[in-house]
Amino acid sequence: MASAMLSITSPSTSASLSMHDSHKGKPHFGGSSLRFSKEKGNPFSSVRSSGRISMSLAVNISRFEGIPMAPPDPILGVSEAFRADSNEVKLNLGVGAYRTEDLQPYVLNVVKKAENLMLERGENKEYLPIEGLAAFNKATVELLLGADNPVIKQQRVATVQGLSGTGSLRLAAALIERYFPGAKVLISSPTWGNHKNIFNDARVPWSEYRYYDPKTVGLDFEGMIEDIKAAPEGSFVLLHGCAHNPTGIDPTPEQWEKIADVIQQKNHIPFFDVAYQGFASGSLDEDAASVRLFVARGMEVLVAQSYSKNLGLYAERIGAMNVVSSSPEAAARVKSQLKRLARPMYSNPPVHGARIVANVVGDPALFSEWKAEMEMMAGRIKNVRQKLFDSISSKDKSGKDWSFILKQIGMFSYTGLNKNQSDNMTNKWHVYMTKDGRISLAGLSLAKCEYLADAIIDSFHNVS
Numbered sequence: 001m002a003s004a005m006l007s008i009t010s011p012s013t014s015a016s017l018s019m020h021d022s023h024k025g026k027p028h029f030g031g032s033s034l035r036f037s038k039e040k041g042n043p044f045s046s047v048r049s050s051g052r053i054s055m056s057l058a059v060n061i062s063r064f065e066g067i068p069m070a071p072p073d074p075i076l077g078v079s080e081a082f083r084a085d086s087n088e089v090k091l092n093l094g095v096g097a098y099r100t101e102d103l104q105p106y107v108l109n110v111v112k113k114a115e116n117l118m119l120e121r122g123e124n125k126e127y128l129p130i131e132g133l134a135a136f137n138k139a140t141v142e143l144l145l146g147a148d149n150p151v152i153k154q155q156r157v158a159t160v161q162g163l164s165g166t167g168s169l170r171l172a173a174a175l176i177e178r179y180f181p182g183a184k185v186l187i188s189s190p191t192w193g194n195h196k197n198i199f200n201d202a203r204v205p206w207s208e209y210r211y212y213d214p215k216t217v218g219l220d221f222e223g224m225i226e227d228i229k230a231a232p233e234g235s236f237v238l239l240h241g242c243a244h245n246p247t248g249i250d251p252t253p254e255q256w257e258k259i260a261d262v263i264q265q266k267n268h269i270p271f272f273d274v275a276y277q278g279f280a281s282g283s284l285d286e287d288a289a290s291v292r293l294f295v296a297r298g299m300e301v302l303v304a305q306s307y308s309k310n311l312g313l314y315a316e317r318i319g320a321m322n323v324v325s326s327s328p329e330a331a332a333r334v335k336s337q338l339k340r341l342a343r344p345m346y347s348n349p350p351v352h353g354a355r356i357v358a359n360v361v362g363d364p365a366l367f368s369e370w371k372a373e374m375e376m377m378a379g380r381i382k383n384v385r386q387k388l389f390d391s392i393s394s395k396d397k398s399g400k401d402w403s404f405i406l407k408q409i410g411m412f413s414y415t416g417l418n419k420n421q422s423d424n425m426t427n428k429w430h431v432y433m434t435k436d437g438r439i440s441l442a443g444l445s446l447a448k449c450e451y452l453a454d455a456i457i458d459s460f461h462n463v464s
């Protein structure tokens with residue numbers, strides 16, 4: 001609430017007035033309403049002279065009065081609303097965060113083992129170099145491209161540790177803004193909601209290419225190719241490496257080849273967001289096939305990586321930005337600029353998650369244990385996907401085809417529910433989800449599938 005202290009002095013009077021509401025009872029002097037002088041250093045205190053009355057105005061209205069309330073985040077805001085709901089049946093299918101069958105958060109065993117190793121070694125807490133932990137950077141690029149990929153041996157990849165997927169994308173956006181002024185980033189329609197925020201904040205122009213076809217509940221491949229072709233030469237094309245968020249629909253290997261053809265023809269630069277490697281299919285290699293295909297063609301490629309999902313390191317903020325370049329010299333220059341951009345933003349990245357990744361990937365026993373745990377997580381999601389489909393198909397007598405649920409991959413299902421229907425899911429059924437109709441199957445258990453099926457059927461048929 002605004003409040004202001006007003007003191008008025010004259011040879012004969014001295015008065016003090018306090019205002020607690022900027023709308024009601026606002027005093028007017030000589031017909032002019034209370035205004036703040038912008039010329040003075042402090043815009044909220046002014047001294048005015050009016051005839052023989054001199055007014056000294058000390059106003060303790062907040063300096064942040066002009067800052068409006070921001071809307072809740074469309075994804076993370078869902079978790080806030082979920083926490084505020086006291087109903088026991090509530091279900092959080094908003095954010096993509098893996099839960100066990102008991103709907104509890106899960107810390108991977110390999111992560112605990114890696115942390116024990118770190119304790120035993122008594123690692124210190126010194127600053128990392130700006131580019132991050134060397135052992136992590138080596139491990140992460142090898143995991144992405146395959147350890148024997150020639151571009152690694154030829155030192156053609158600039159890899160810097162980033163603040164998970166988001167921070168890595170943001171760093172690359174800053175590089176684009178600085179060295180490719182005016183270049184556009186093409187993003188899929190729809191895409192992960194934060195992509196637009198990232199490029200907006202970095203002042204990088206973007207436009208959308210067609211991706212999802214609601215009629216087929218599948219990929220609009222023709223539209224995608226047309227839009228990529230029509231974009232100005234040398235645009236960046238943002239692609240989801242696997243498990244497209246939010247649709248769960250990926251191009252086939254043949255389609256990836258055609259996408260690479262057009263991108264090459266148009267001299268575009270592919271920019272991959274790899275947030276789910278190993279989490280979509282259960283195989284690290286299979287989920288990196290799209291990126292490797294582009295790299296094998298000799299193309300220059302940007303790749304942001306995240307370990308939030310595949311190693312469950314959400315809060316550790318560990319990921320990387322990789323720029324595959326056509327020469328080791330170009331890679332060295334790009335890396336130097338990524339470091340230069342990172343230094344004033346966050347100086348250097350956090351060490352804990354980087355050590356976990358380096359320990360897990362660098363130790364053959366832990367590495368194979370990780371792969372088994374990843375398969376287990378991906379498998380649990382596939383099981384609830386199947387059970388949800390079975391439950392909906394047997395309960396819904398309308399004849400609607402729900403088989404799209406089984407065609408989607410990764411942790412999400414794009415249900416096709418509109419905003420009103422999604423609101424009904426939350427308001428009536430206490431199922432928390434994003435308003436675009438996306439549900440995170442990683443937050444669902446087999447036991448809750450029937451309940452969710454009832455909620456979806458009700459929302460779909462009874463709400464328009």
Ligand code: PLA
Nearest residue numbers: 075095096164165166192245273275306308
């Ligand atoms: N890229 C994509 C495609 C993502 O889906 C996410 C996370 C990220 C990057 C970034 O994750 P990170 O910064 O933790 O590495 N998307 C989540 C979470 C899982 C979120 O919105 O932040 C989602 O629910 O969509």
